[in-house]
Amino acid sequence: MSSDAMAIRTASETGRPWVETLHEWVTTVDHKRLGILYILYALFFLVVAGSEAMIMRIQLMYPHNAFVSPQVFNRMFTMHGTTMVFFVGIPILFGFANYIVPLMIGARDMAFPRLNAFSFWLTAFGGFLLYFSFFGGSGLYGAGSAPDVGWWAYAPLTSRAFSPGHSTDYWTIGLLVAGFGSIGTAINIIATILCMRCPGMKLGRMPLLVWMNLVMSGMVLIAITPLSAAQIMLCVDRYLGGHFFDTQAGGSATLWMHFFWIFGHPEVYILIIPAFAFMSEIVPVFSRKPIFGYPVMVGATVCIGFLSLSVWAHHMFTIGMSSYTNAFFTLTTLAVGIPTGIKIFNWLGTMWGGKIQFKTPMLFCIAFLFQFLIAGLTGIMLGSAAFNWQLSGSYFVVAHFHYTLVGGLLFAIFAAFYYWYPKIIGKMLSEGLGKLHFWLLFIGFHLTFDLMHIPGLLGMPRRIYTYEPGRGWDTWNLLITIGAFIQGIATLVFVANLIISYFKGAKAGSDPWDAWTLEWSVSSPPPSYNFASIPTVASRRPLWDLKHPEDQDGRYE
Amino acid sequence: MSAISSPFPESAVAWKLPYRGKIGMACLIIAESAIFTIFVVAYLFYGGKSLTGPTPREVLEIPIFFSICLLSSSATIHLASRFLERGKRGGFLILWVLTIVLGVLFMYGTGREWHRLIYEHGLTISTNLFGTTYYSLVGLHAFHVTAGLLMLTIVLLFGLAGRVGQEQSGRIDVLSMYWHFVDVVWVVVFTVVYVLGR
Numbered sequence: 118m119s120s121d122a123m124a125i126r127t128a129s130e131t132g133r134p135w136v137e138t139l140h141e142w143v144t145t146v147d148h149k150r151l152g153i154l155y156i157l158y159a160l161f162f163l164v165v166a167g168s169e170a171m172i173m174r175i176q177l178m179y180p181h182n183a184f185v186s187p188q189v190f191n192r193m194f195t196m197h198g199t200t201m202v203f204f205v206g207i208p209i210l211f212g213f214a215n216y217i218v219p220l221m222i223g224a225r226d227m228a229f230p231r232l233n234a235f236s237f238w239l240t241a242f243g244g245f246l247l248y249f250s251f252f253g254g255s256g257l258y259g260a261g262s263a264p265d266v267g268w269w270a271y272a273p274l275t276s277r278a279f280s281p282g283h284s285t286d287y288w289t290i291g292l293l294v295a296g297f298g299s300i301g302t303a304i305n306i307i308a309t310i311l312c313m314r315c316p317g318m319k320l321g322r323m324p325l326l327v328w329m330n331l332v333m334s335g336m337v338l339i340a341i342t343p344l345s346a347a348q349i350m351l352c353v354d355r356y357l358g359g360h361f362f363d364t365q366a367g368g369s370a371t372l373w374m375h376f377f378w379i380f381g382h383p384e385v386y387i388l389i390i391p392a393f394a395f396m397s398e399i400v401p402v403f404s405r406k407p408i409f410g411y412p413v414m415v416g417a418t419v420c421i422g423f424l425s426l427s428v429w430a431h432h433m434f435t436i437g438m439s440s441y442t443n444a445f446f447t448l449t450t451l452a453v454g455i456p457t458g459i460k461i462f463n464w465l466g467t468m469w470g471g472k473i474q475f476k477t478p479m480l481f482c483i484a485f486l487f488q489f490l491i492a493g494l495t496g497i498m499l500g501s502a503a504f505n506w507q508l509s510g511s512y513f514v515v516a517h518f519h520y521t522l523v524g525g526l527l528f529a530i531f532a533a534f535y536y537w538y539p540k541i542i543g544k545m546l547s548e549g550l551g552k553l554h555f556w557l558l559f560i561g562f563h564l565t566f567d568l569m570h571i572p573g574l575l576g577m578p579r580r581i582y583t584y585e586p587g588r589g590w591d592t593w594n595l596l597i598t599i600g601a602f603i604q605g606i607a608t609l610v611f612v613a614n615l616i617i618s619y620f621k622g623a624k625a626g627s628d629p630w631d632a633w634t635l636e637w638s639v640s641s642p643p644p645s646y647n648f649a650s651i652p653t654v655a656s657r658r659p660l661w662d663l664k665h666p667e668d669q670d671g672r673y674e
Numbered sequence: 675m676s677a678i679s680s681p682f683p684e685s686a687v688a689w690k691l692p693y694r695g696k697i698g699m700a701c702l703i704i705a706e707s708a709i710f711t712i713f714v715v716a717y718l719f720y721g722g723k724s725l726t727g728p729t730p731r732e733v734l735e736i737p738i739f740f741s742i743c744l745l746s747s748s749a750t751i752h753l754a755s756r757f758l759e760r761g762k763r764g765g766f767l768i769l770w771v772l773t774i775v776l777g778v779l780f781m782y783g784t785g786r787e788w789h790r791l792i793y794e795h796g797l798t799i800s801t802n803l804f805g806t807t808y809y810s811l812v813g814l815h816a817f818h819v820t821a822g823l824l825m826l827t828i829v830l831l832f833g834l835a836g837r838v839g840q841e842q843s844g845r846i847d848v849l850s851m852y853w854h855f856v857d858v859v860w861v862v863v864f865t866v867v868y869v870l871g872r
Contacts, residue, residue, distance in 0.1 A: 228694040304701040312694035338705040346712035353810055358800030361716060361810075367723045367803050376712060 146230035147645055148215050151237050153541065155212030158241055159205045160612075165248075166200035167608060169193045174601040177594050180586035190582035191265035196247075198268030199288065202384065203295050204244040206526065210391040211240075211302050213533055214330045216541060218306060220636035220643060221324045223315025223652045228308035236301030243295025250287035264288035267580065269377050270351075272362035272370040277355055286355060289348045296345045303337035306330055315635075317654040322674075324634045324657070325408060328415050329394035332422045333387050339426065340383035347376035371436060378429035386425040389489075389521060390418060392529035393460060396482055399536050400464050402632045403479035404471030407658060407670070410463045417456035417463075424453045434505040443502040450500030457493055461486065476630075477551035481532035484559055488524030495520060495570070513573025519566050523604075531558070531611065538615070539629045543641040544622030550614040557607035564600030568593050633658035695848040703855045706818070710859055713814055714866055717807040721871050724802035733795045736868045740783025741860065744819070747776035748857040751826075751850045761840040767833050773853070774830060777823045784816050808867065815863050818856050825849055 142150060172193050176184045185193065219227055227233045250263045264284045266274045275285050310331045314323070323331075351373075353359035360366035362373045401408045408414065430438065430446040438446075464486060473479065495517040498504050508514060531554070538546045572590045584590055628637040635652060636643070638660055656662055656670035722729075754769035788809075791797045799809040829849065832838050838846070 229698060232698075300702075300705050304698050304705070307701050308694045308698045311697050312691045314691060316689035335704075338701055339708045342705045342708035343712045346709045349814075350713075350716065350810065353799065353806065359806040359810070360800070360803050361720075361806055367720070367725045368806075369719070372716065372719060379712075 144234075146226075146234045148219050148227045148230065148233060149541075149643060149645070149647075151233050152212045152214075152216030154237055155208045155215060155240075158237075158244070159209035159212060162200050162204040162208075162244060164608070164612075166197050166205055167605065169197040169200070171601060171605055173197065174598040176582060177584075178598040179595060180584050180591055182583055185582075187582040188262075188265065191267075191580075192263040194580055195264050195267055195288070199247065199264070199292070200244075201522070202268065202388070203292055204240075204247070206388045206522070207295075207299055208240055208244075209530055210333070210388065211299070211306075213395075213530075213537070214306055214333075214391065215302070217537065217636060218327055218330055219309060219313065220540075220639070220647060221327050221634050222310065222313060222318050223635050223648060223654065224309060224313035225647045225651075226313075227305050228312055229305050232301050233305050236298040236305065239298030239301065240295045241298075243291045243293075243298060246294060247287055247291035250284045250291075253283065253287070269374075269381060271377075272368075272373040273364060275351060275355070275373075276363060286352070289351050289355075293345055293348045293352075296341045296348070299337055299341050300345075303334035303341075306334040307338075310334075315648075315651050315654060321412075322654060322657045325397035325411065325414055325418075326394040326634075329390050329397065329418050332418045333390045333394075336383050336387050336390070336422050336425070340380050340387060343376055344380035347373060347380070350376075371433075374433050374436065375430070378432045379426075382429040382432065383425045385518070385521065386421060388526050390421065392485070392489075392526045393418065395529045395533040395536070396464055396485060398634065399478050399482050399532050400467050402536075402630050403474045403476060403482070404468045405474070406467055406471040407633075407661075408463070409466030409469075410459075411657065413459060414463055417459045420456040421453060424449060424456070428453060428500075431500050431502075431505070434502045435509045447500060447502045451497055454493060454497050461490055461493075476535070477546070477548055477555055478532045478536040480552070480555045481528045481535065484555070485525060485528040485532065488520060488528065488562075492517060492520035492525055508573060510578055511573040512577045512579055513570050515579045516566050516569035516573055519569070523566065524562055528558075528562075531555075534611075534615075536630070537636075538618070539625030540636055540641045540643070542619055542622070543625050544618050545625050545629060546614055546618045546622060550610055550617070554607050554610040554614060557603055557610060561600045561603030561605075561607055564603060565597050566600075568596050568600070572597075628660070631664075633660045635659055638663070693844055695845060696851065699848045699851045703851065706855065706859075710814065710862070713807075713811045714862060717811050717866055717871065720803045720807050724804045726802045728795050728797050728801075728804070730804055730808070730867070730872045733791055733797060734868060734872055735787075737783050737787060740780045741864055743776045743783070744780040744860050745857055747773045747780075748854050750776065751853050755843060755846045755850045758838070758840060758843045758846055763833070763836075763839065766838070767830075770826065770830055770833060774823060774826050777819060777826065781816065781819055781823070784812065784819075811863060812867065815856070815859055818859065822849075822853050822856050826853070 142154070145151060145154075170193075172185060173190065176182055176190055178184075215227065215233065219225070247264075262282065262284050264270075264280075264287060266280060266285055266288065270285070270288065273279060275289075310323070310327055320328075350359070350361040354361050354363060354368075360368045362368050362370055364370055397408055397414060428446060428450045430442060431450045434443060434446070464482075495513070499508065499514060499517055535546050535551055538544075572593045575589050575593075577584065577588075577590050584594075625641045627640050629641075630637070635654070638652065639647060652659065654662075656674055658670045662669050662671070750769045750773045754766050754773060757763075757765035757769060797805045797808075799805050826849070829838060829846065
C-alpha cells in the first residue's frame with residue numbers, strides 16, 4: 118500500500134536536476150517540507166550551539182585554563198544560550214508541530230501555507246543574522262565579534278557605552294525577526310487546529326499533542342511579544358538615543374528585567390509543553406494503553422499555561438523586591454508544581470499495568486519522566502525566595518535549567534525523532550544505534566548535570582571564565598567536562614543514525630508502531646496532499662476503531 | 675491511485691468550523707495587544723520620572739477632533755462591510771473611501787502634533803523619558819494606523835477595479851477586525867497619554 122506511493126514519489130523525483138529540487142524546497146509551502154526544513158535548521162544550530170558549550174566546558178575543565186580568552190568565553194555563553202532557546206528549541210518544536218499537527222487532525226495543510234513559509238524564512242533569517250555578528254559585529258573596521266551580553270542581555274550592559282559596535286544589535290534584531298516568525302507560526306498553528314479539523318474531530322477528541330501545541334501557540338502569542346516590544350525599546354535606546362533603560366536619564370534597568378522575564382519564564386514552558394505533547398503520544402503507544410486521564414491532562418496543560426504567565430519575577434528575587442512580591446512569586450512558582458505533578462502521575466498511570474515495550478522512543482520517555490521530576494524538584498527549591506537568595510546566579514541554577522531543557526526537552530525531542538522518523542522518512546531508525554545513543558546520552562547527561570549541582574552548592578558562580586584552584590570545584594568541573602564529551606559523542610551517534618538509516622534503514626510501512634492517531638493511516642512518507650479523502654473520526658483513537666471495529670473507543674469516552 | 679486512498683469513509687456528519695481568517699486575525703490581535711501592553715506599562719511606569727522638561731502637562735493638547743475622526747472610522751468601516759455583505763458595492767465604496775479619509779485625517783493630526791512638539795517645544799525621542807515613551811507608544815500606534823491605511827487602500831484599488839464583491843465580504847470583515855483593533859488601541863493610548871499621563 119505504502120510502497121506504491123513511494124514508487125510514485127521516487128519515479129517523479131529521479132532524473133531531475135538538483136537545482137529544480139532545491140528550488141522546490143526553497144519555495145515550498147507544504148507543511149511537511151517546512152516541518153523538515155525547521156527540523157534540519159534546528160539540528161544544524163544544535164550542533165553549533167553544542168560546540169559552543171564544548172568550548173566552555175573545555176575552558177572550565179581545570180583552574181586557570183587559557184583555552185579561550187574571557188571575551189570569547191562571554192560570547193560563547195551568550196551565543197550558546199540564545200541559539201539553544203531561539204534557534205534550536207523553538208524551531209525544532211515548530212518543525213514537529215508543522216509536520217504532525219495537520220496529519221493528526223486530518224487536514225491537508227496548515228491554515229495559511231504561505232504564512233507558514235514566510236515565518237520559517239523569517240526565523241531562518243534571524244538565526245543567520247545573529248551568526249553574521251561573528252563577521253560584522255564590530256563593523257567594518259574590526260574583525261567582528263559575537264554578542265557578549267548574556268542571553269538575557271540585562272541593561273545597562275546593552276547600552277552604547279558598554280556594548281560598542283553592532284554585536285548587541287545583531288542579537289536584538291536577530292531575535293526580533295525570529296520572534297515575528299514565531300508569532301506567525303503560532304497564529305498558523307492555532308488557526309489550523311481550530312479551523313481545519315476533519316469531521317468528527319471535536320476538541321475533546323483531538324490527540325493530546327494537538328491540544329498541547331494549541332496551548333503552546335497561545336503562549337507564544339502573549340509571551341514572545343513582550344520580548345519583541347522590549348527589543349524595539351532597546352533599538353530605540355541604541356539607535357535613536359532613547360532612555361528606556363538608561364538609568365542616567367531616569368530610566369530603569371529593572372524594567373528590562375521584568376520585560377525580559379515576562380517573556381523568559383513562559384518561554385521555558387513554551388519549550389517544555391511540546392515535550393509533554395511528545396510524551397503524551399509516545400508513552401501510551403509503547404504501553405499499549407490509552408492515555409490515562411485525558412481531560413485532566415488537557416486541564417493541567419491549560420493550567421500550566423496560565424500559571425506560567427504569573428511567575429516571571431522568581432528570576433529576580435535577588436534584585437530586592439518587596440516581601441509581598443517575593444511571597445507572591447514564590448507561591449505562584451510552587452503552584453506550577455501541582456499541574457506538572459498531575460501530568461507525571463498521568464504518564465505513570467498510563468504505564469501502570471500496560472504491556473510496556475522498551476523500544477528506543479520509550480527509553481527516552483522513561484528517562485524524561487524521572488529526569489523531569491528531579492528538574493521540577495530543584496525548580497521548587499529555587500522557586501522559594503529564601504533558598505534562591507543563596508543560590509541565584511550559581512551553577513546550581515545552571516544545573517537546574519539544563520536538567521529541564523536537556524533531561525526534559527532534549528530527551529523528549531529524541532523520543533519524538535525515533536518515533537516519527539519512520540513516518541517522515543519512510544525508514545526505521547536503527548534500534549542498535551538508538552540504544553547506544555540513549556545510553557551514552559543518559560550516562561553523559563547524568564555525569565554532567567547531576568554533578569553540576571555540587572559546585573553550585575559550593576558557591577561556584579555561573580558565567581565565570583575560570584576559577585582559583587583549591588576551592589573544591591576542580592574535580593567536579595573535570596568530571597562535568599568528561600560528561601559533556603560523552604554527550605557530544607552520543608549526539609554524533611544520533612546524527613550517524615539519522616544518516617545511515619536514511620540510506621540503509623528498514624522500510625517502515627505506514628504504521629510501524631501499531632499506533633492510533635491519524636498520521637499513521639497514510640503512507641510513510643505521506644503524499645503531498647496527506648489524505649486522499651478527508652477522514653471522519655468518532656473517537657480519540659481513530660486507528661484503534663479501524664483496527665478493532667468490534668470494540669470501538671467511542672463507547673468508553 | 676487506489677493504493678493511497680484513505681480507509682476512512684467520506685464525511686457524512688454535519689461539520690462546521692470557524693473561518694480561519696477570523697481566527698488568524700484574532701490571534702494577531704492578541705499578540706499585538708501584548709506588545710501594546712508592554713509599551714503602555716512603560717509609559718505609565720515612567721510617567722513623571724523625566725529628569726528634564728518638557729513635561730506632558732506643558733506641551734500636550736488633547737486631540738479631540740482627530741480622535742473623533744479615527745473612532746468614527748470604525749463605524750464607517752463596519753457599515754461598509756455590511757453594505758458589501760448585502761451586495762451593495764456602491765455604498766461599500768463610498769463608506770470605504772470615507773474610512774480612508776478619516777484615517778488619513780487622524781494621521782495628519784498626529785503629524786501636526788509631532789511637528790509642533792519637535793519644532794516649538796524641542797521635544798524629540800531623545801530629549802527625556804517622556805519623549806522616549808511618548809513617541810514610541812504613539813508612534814507604534816501610528817505605525818499600525820499606517821499599515822491599516824495601506825491595506826484599506828489596496829482594497830480600494832481592487833474595489834475601483836470592480837474586483838471586490840459579496841464573495842469577498844468575509845475577508846473584508848477580517849480587515850475590519852484589524853481596523854477596529856487599531857481604534858480600540860487608540861482609546862487606551864488616548865486615556866493613558868492624554869488623560870492619565872497629563
